[in-house]
Amino acid sequence: MPLMGSLYIGASGLQNSQNALNTTAHNLSNVDTPGYTRQQVQLSTRSYLKLSVDPKSVNNKQTGLGVYYSRVKYVRDYFLDQTYRKESGRSMFYEVSTGVLEEIESQLGELNGEAFQTTIEDLWTAIEELAKDPASSITQGVLVQRSSEFIERAAAVYDGLASYQDNLNTQIKQQIDKINMYGRQLLALNDSIRAIESGGIEQANDLQDARNTILDELSQLVSMSYSYDLEGNVEVKIEGVDFVKGSMCYEIGLDVDETTGFYTPFWPTNAKYYIDENGVKVYNIDGAEVFDLERPISSDLDTDIGGLRAMLYARGDHRADYSDLDANVCTQRKLDALGITREEYLRNPKVYGQKYYDSMVSNSVLMNIQGEFDQMVHSIISKMNQILEKGAGVQTGSLTYVDPDSGATKTGNVRYCEVDPDGYLRDSDGIPFQMFTKITTEEYTRVKGTDGKEYYIFNEENGMEPDSLYTTKNLQINPLLMQEPSRLGFRKEDGSEDQQIAEEMKAAFQEKGYTLNPNVTKRTNFIDYYMDLVNQVGGNGFIYRGIYENQQSALESIDGSRQQVVGVSSDEELSNMIKFQNAYNASSRYINVISEMLEHIINTLGV
Numbered sequence: 001m002p003l004m005g006s007l008y009i010g011a012s013g014l015q016n017s018q019n020a021l022n023t024t025a026h027n028l029s030n031v032d033t034p035g036y037t038r039q040q041v042q043l044s045t046r047s048y049l050k051l052s053v054d055p056k057s058v059n060n061k062q063t064g065l066g067v068y069y070s071r072v073k074y075v076r077d078y079f080l081d082q083t084y085r086k087e088s089g090r091s092m093f094y095e096v097s098t099g100v101l102e103e104i105e106s107q108l109g110e111l112n113g114e115a116f117q118t119t120i121e122d123l124w125t126a127i128e129e130l131a132k133d134p135a136s137s138i139t140q141g142v143l144v145q146r147s148s149e150f151i152e153r154a155a156a157v158y159d160g161l162a163s164y165q166d167n168l169n170t171q172i173k174q175q176i177d178k179i180n181m182y183g184r185q186l187l188a189l190n191d192s193i194r195a196i197e198s199g200g201i202e203q204a205n206d207l208q209d210a211r212n213t214i215l216d217e218l219s220q221l222v223s224m225s226y227s228y229d230l231e232g233n234v235e236v237k238i239e240g241v242d243f244v245k246g247s248m249c250y251e252i253g254l255d256v257d258e259t260t261g262f263y264t265p266f267w268p269t270n271a272k273y274y275i276d277e278n279g280v281k282v283y284n285i286d287g288a289e290v291f292d293l294e295r296p297i298s299s300d301l302d303t304d305i306g307g308l309r310a311m312l313y314a315r316g317d318h319r320a321d322y323s324d325l326d327a328n329v330c331t332q333r334k335l336d337a338l339g340i341t342r343e344e345y346l347r348n349p350k351v352y353g354q355k356y357y358d359s360m361v362s363n364s365v366l367m368n369i370q371g372e373f374d375q376m377v378h379s380i381i382s383k384m385n386q387i388l389e390k391g392a393g394v395q396t397g398s399l400t401y402v403d404p405d406s407g408a409t410k411t412g413n414v415r416y417c418e419v420d421p422d423g424y425l426r427d428s429d430g431i432p433f434q435m436f437t438k439i440t441t442e443e444y445t446r447v448k449g450t451d452g453k454e455y456y457i458f459n460e461e462n463g464m465e466p467d468s469l470y471t472t473k474n475l476q477i478n479p480l481l482m483q484e485p486s487r488l489g490f491r492k493e494d495g496s497e498d499q500q501i502a503e504e505m506k507a508a509f510q511e512k513g514y515t516l517n518p519n520v521t522k523r524t525n526f527i528d529y530y531m532d533l534v535n536q537v538g539g540n541g542f543i544y545r546g547i548y549e550n551q552q553s554a555l556e557s558i559d560g561s562r563q564q565v566v567g568v569s570s571d572e573e574l575s576n577m578i579k580f581q582n583a584y585n586a587s588s589r590y591i592n593v594i595s596e597m598l599e600h601i602i603n604t605l606g607v
Contacts, residue, residue, distance in 0.1 A: 007594045012066030013587030016043055020580040023072055027573045035213035037566045039205055040073040041576075074205045076212070080562040084555070085219035089305040091555050092220040094548035096310035097365070100168070101541035104369055107160045108534050117530050119153045122146050123380075124509055124527055131502035134490040144485040147384075147435055148477045154377045158472040161370050166261070168315040168366075173263050175221055175308045176252050182214050183236070183249035189214070190233040190244075197232060223305040239290055241267055255285045260318055265290040265308075293317070297363060316364035321471040322375035323463040324361045325517050362519065369537065372516050376529045377472045381436040383508040383526075385470075388488075391501050392425035392432035393417045394458065401447040401455060409450065415458035419446065424492060427480055431456055433488065437478050440467040 020041040030036040046065040053060050108116065126146040130139045189211045196204040211234060218224055218236070224243070226236045236244040243250055253268040264285060271288035273281045291312055295303050303309070361367045400411040417423075421430040431444055444456040462468045481487060490498040512523045516533060524532050 007591060007598070009066040010587050010591035010594060012046070012068065014584060014591060016067050017580050017584035017587055021577065021584065024573050024577045024580060027568045028570065028577075031568045031570055031573075035209050035216065036568065037074060037076060037205065037209050037212070038568045040075060041580075042073050043067045072203055072205060074203060074208060075565060077562065077565045080558065080565065081212070081215075084558045084562050085216060085224070086305065087551065087555050087558055088216065089219045089221070089223055089307075090299070091548065091551040092307040093304045093310040094544055094551055096307045097314065098541060098544045098548050100310070100314040100365055101537055101544055103164055104161070104365060105534070105537045105541060107157060107164065108369070108373075108530075108537060116153060116157055117534075119150055120527065120530055123150045127502065127505045127509060131499070131506050134499055134502045135497045137486040140488045140490065141485040144435070144477065144481050144488075148482065151377070151381070151436065151472070151475045151477065154373075154472050155475070158370065158373060161366060161373070162319055165315050165319070165366055168311050169262050172265075172308065172311050172315065173254060175311065176254055176263070176265055179218065179221055179238070179308070180249075180251040182218050183244050183251060185214055186211060186234060186236065186244045187247070187249050194231055194233060221306055221308045223302055223309070241270070241290070252290055253283065253285075255283060257317070262315065262317060264317070265312075293363060313363050314366050316361065316367035318367070319473070320361055320364075320367035320370040320374070321466070321469060321473075322371060322378040323466075323469060323471075324367065324371040325375055326463055362517070365537075365540065368517065369533070372533050372536075374472045375516075376514075376526070376533070377475070378470050379514055379529075380526055381470055381475065384505060385434045385436055387501055387504045387508065388425055388435060389415070389417075389432050389458075390504075391498060393420075393423060394432050399455065399457070400450045401457070402450070404445065404447055415460070416455045419454040419456060425488070427487075433481065434478055435481065436470065436475050438468075438470060439474050439476050 020043065023039050023041050027038055044067065046068055048062040048065065051061040051063060123146045126139070126143045130143050133139050189207055193204040193207050193211070196202050196207070215224075215226060215234070215236075222238045224236055224238050225240075226234055228234055229246075233246070234244065235242075235246075238252075241250075243252075250267065250269050252265050253271070255264040255266050256262070257264070266283070266285040266288045267290060268283065268288075271283045271285050273283045276282050291309055293309075293312055295301060297304050297313065361371055394415055394417045396415050397413065398411060399414050399416050400409065402408070403410050417432060419430040420426060421428055423430060425433045427433060434443055437443055441459065443459060445459055447455055447457055449455050459468065461470065467474070490501060492498055509526045512525045514524055514526070514529055515522065516524075516529075516536060522532070
C-alpha cells in the first residue's frame with residue numbers, strides 16, 4: 001500500500017479512538033443521571049481495496065482502509081422495561097393507598113392532641129352519672145355539655161376527612177395536568193428523534209433517554225401500554241385508550257361536580273357534548289370516564305396499577321354518610337341511576353343483583369370511613385333521641401290525619417304524639433324534646449287528626465333526601481336544652497325521678513347491635529365501635545404496607561436486572577477508556593512512523 005494511504009489508515013484510527021473516548025467520557029459523566037442509558041461504541045472496518053483477483057487463491061489480494069465509527073449502540077431490554085413499568089405502577093398504587101390510610105388513622109386517632117375516643121368515653125361517663133341522680137340539674141347539664149362536645153368534635157373529625165378528600169382532589173387535578181404535559185412532551189420528542197434519525201447516520205440517544213424517562217414517570221401514574229411504529233415514534237395507551245398516537249395527543253379532560261367540586265377524568269373524544277349559549281362545550285361524560293371505579297381492586301384485573309387510580313379510589317365521588325352503608329338506600333340509588341323501577345327490580349332480582357352495597361363506597365377508604373363514622377354518630381344520637389321521645393309519649397302506629405300541605409286525608413303507620421304543651425319532656429309548643437336536632441329541617445309536623453285532635457308526626461328520614469338525615473354535618477344540640485339543660489327535669493307528673501330513661505341510655509350504649517358496614521359480621525356497642533373503626537383502618541394500613549413493601553422488593557429486583565442492561569458501570573467504562581486510549585496512542589505512533597518514513601524518503605530522493 002502507498003505510504004499516503006497508510007497515513008490515512010492511521011488518521012482514521014486516531015479519529016475513531018477519539019470519538020470512542022468521547023462516548024466513554026459521556027457515559028462516565030452520566031453514571032448517576034436518572035434514566036440515562038449506557039451508550040456502547042461500535043467500530044467497523046471500512047471496505048477493502050482489492051489489489052488483484054486470483055480464483056485459485058483462498059482470498060483475493062486486498063488491503064484495509066482503516067476503521068470507522070459505525071454507530072453508538074442504544075441497548076434496552078423491551079421485556080424488562082414493560083415489566084418494570086407495570087410493577088412500578090402497582091407499587092405506586094399501594095404506596096399512595098398506604099399514605100391515605102396513615103393520614104386517615106392520624107385524623108381519627110388525634111384531635112388537637114385529644115383522642116376522639118375520649119369524647120365518647122366522656123359522654124358515656126355523663127350517662128352513668130345521670131343514672132345515679134337523674135333529677136339533678138348538674139348531671140343533666142353535664143349530659144347536655146358532653147353531648148354538645150360529642151357532635152362538635154365529631155363534626156371536626158368529619159370535616160378533617162372531608163378536607164383530606166379536597167386535598168386528594170387537588171392532587172388528582174395536578175396529576176392529570178402532569179399526564180397531559182407528558183403526552184405533549186412525547187409528541188415533541190417523537191418529532192425530534194424522527195428528524196435526527198431519519199438520515200440513518202445519527203442516533204438521538206439522549207432524546208430517547210428523555211422519552212423513556214417520561215414513560216417511566218407515566219407508568220407510575222396510570223396503567224399504560226406502549227409500542228413503536230415503523231418510524232420509531234412511541235404510541236401510548238392509557239387504560240386501553242389511545243393517548244399518544246401518530247401526530248396526536250388525546251389529552252384527558254376533567255369534569256367538575258357542581259356540588260362537591262370533585263374532578264372526574266374523562267376522554268373528550270369519547271364524550272357527547274353540546275354547545276351552550278356562550279359557545280362553550282358542555283360534555284356528557286357517561287361512558288367516557290377514564291377509570292371504572294366500581295370495579296373491585298384486584299391484581300388479577302390490573303385495577304391496582306397507578307397512583308392516580310389509587311387517589312381516585314381513596315377520594316371517592318361524594319361526601320359519604322351513614323345512608324351510603326344502608327343496603328336499601330344504596331339499592332334505590334342504583335336503580336334510579338339505571339332508570340329501573342323497584343317493581344322491575346323485584347321481578348328480576350337475579351338480573352340486577354341483590355341488595356346493593358355501593359361498590360364506590362366499599363372501594364373508597366375515605367368514603368367508607370366517612371360512612372362508618374357517620375353511622376356511629378347517627379346511631380348514638382338516634383338512640384338517645386328515641387329514648388327521650390318514648391318518655392314524652394311518642395308512639396308508632398296507624399294514624400288518619402289531614403295533610404297540611406295538600407289538604408288530603410292520609411292514613412299511615414307513623415311516629416306520633418298528641419299536642420300537649422304541659423306534657424312531660426315537652427317544650428312550650430308541646431313538641432317532644434330531642435337532645436339532637438337537624439340544622440336544615442324540622443323534626444315534627446303538626447297535623448289535625450280525623451278524630452278532631454292535633455298531633456305531631458315525626459318527619460322520618462329519607463335516604464334520597466340528604467336534608468332529612470341525622471348526619472354529622474346536619475346536627476346541633478337542641479337550642480332550648482343548650483340554654484336551659486334543667487328543662488329535661490326527668491321528674492314525672494307524680495314528682496318521682498325518671499330512672500328508666502337513664503337506665504335505657506346506659507343499656508343503649510352497652511348493646512352489641514351494630515356493625516361497621518354490611519360486609520362486617522362482628523357486632524359491637526357504642527363504647528367499642530370507634531376503637532373497632534380505628535383498628536380496621538390500622539389493620540388495612542398494615543395489609544397495604546405489607547403489599548407495598550413486597551412490591552418494592554420485587555420492583556428493586558426487576559430494576560436490578562434492567563440496570564445490568566442499561567446502567568453505566570464505572571469499572572467497565574474505565575476499562576474501555578484505557579482500551580481506547582491505548583488505541584489512540586497506537587494510531588498516533590503509527591502516524592508518526594509513517595510521517596518519519598515519508599520525510600526520510602522525500603529528503604533522500606531530494607538529495
